[in-house]
Amino acid sequence: MGKLRIALLVSVILNLFLAGALMAGFISLRSGDRMINAGSLRIAGSELPVAQRRPFRTALRQARRAMRPSIIAGRAARTEAAALLRQPVINQAAVVAALDRARDADMVVRAAVERRAVGYAATLPPDDRAKLADAMQRRSQKARPAID
Structure with a gap:
């Protein structure tokens, strides 16, 4: 019992x-x-008025969807780099090349999302753009690396 x-x-x-x-x-x-789990632009977008938040997030989501091939290429390159690191003998040049491809794909996606965000921001009234800019600035100040 x-x-x-x-x-x-x-x-x-x-x-x-x-x-x-x-x-x-x-x-x-x-x-x-x-809390919005995403990049700094999307987090900064949470400062927009409620009526502007959803269209802003939708615009960023559409930009990411359009860049899906680049996202997949970046993931594939990281997977390749991981597989190369598991080899008994490491081909450093091949690992670095795979990581370079992954980084390049990530930057292409980031650039497309940022361009779309700027395009959307251009349609906002000046007060809303200022809120977005202030949130981006606060976010960038939090992310500063420590300098010794």
Whole structure:
């Protein structure tokens, strides 16, 4: 009977923990101030008025979709680099070349997304553009590397 009580107690505690986690997730999704998991432009876009946020995020998403071949190429290059690193004898030039291709693909995607963001920002009123610029500036100041 003791083992059954312990199992029941563990089950109740686990269920309470899971219910709390589900409730916290539900509340965070319903709150107006959600965290945006994405690049700095998308995070900066969270400072825009509610009416402008969704179209801004949609524009960035469309730019990423258009760059899907480059995203896939970058992933493939990183996968290739990882496979080359697993080889018994490392071909450093091949690993570096694969990582160079991955970085180049990432930069092509980033440039396309940034161009689309600037194009969208050009359609915003000056006050909204200023909010976007302020958020980008705050974000860049947080990301500064330490200089010794």
